[in-house]
Amino acid sequence: MECIVRPAQSADCDHLMGMIREIAEYHNLLDEVKINSQVLSADGFGGDPFYQCLVAELAPEQEGKQGHLIGYALFFFGYSVNTGRIVYLENLYVVSESRGQGIGKKLMSEVAKLALARGCVEMKFTVAEWNVRALAWYRQLGxxxxxxxxxxxxxxxxGEALQRLAGDRR
Structure with missing residues (x-):
């Protein structure tokens, strides 16, 4: 399956939220998703973006489905006092019917290229303990x-613990 990886745009946020809900449901965390497409748009495409996102969309030759998003990688840059610049991959998702076709690897590879271009020395991310298939795939990548x-x-x-620590008892 041919796809194009490109930077996400604010106009993609409704579709991104759909995929965010899909991955949250897969992890049985749907009730923890507190944002909506407006928040996602403001946080990623406003004056002070908190994250970056790449999307995978079907290539134009894919039976009239040009522009149909089939995956995304949401990430942000950070810093490690041990190694310096890092990239944190918050979410990697490919819709079920498009899995196993190299799209996830293509998205991760593009994040890695951006990270290296910015001087990052490592990519960090988390994997659910029960998701042994994903963990094995990440290990295969190194x-x-x-x-x-x-x-x-x-x-x-x-939540409340963060507010208490900050001295705000809301």
Whole structure:
């Protein structure tokens, strides 16, 4: 299946939200999705973008489905005090009917190219423990499971706990 990988645009946000809901449902986390396409658009395409996103869309020769989005990679740049510049892959998703055709790898490869162009030395991301198929695929690409190898855990401080820490008891 031929696809084109391009930077997402604000006009893609409705379709992106549909795919975000699909991956959240797959991970049984649909009730945790609190954003909508307007928030996604403002956060990615406003004056101070918090993330970048690449989308995979069907190539023009795909039976009149030009512009049909079939996947995305949402990422942002950060910093490691150990290694320097990094890219964090927040979400990688390919619609079910398009999986197994190299689209996920193509999206990740394009993120890697952008990261290297910006001087990044590593890509970080998380994988659900039960998603052994994805974990095996990432390992095949050369990724290392830091939970196993280094004993690192992914920790989150959010919601009321974050507000308490900031001294805001809303």
């Amino acid at each position: 990724a290392q499971d830091k939970t196993e190898a280094g004993g690192w855990h992914c920790v989150e401080l959010g």
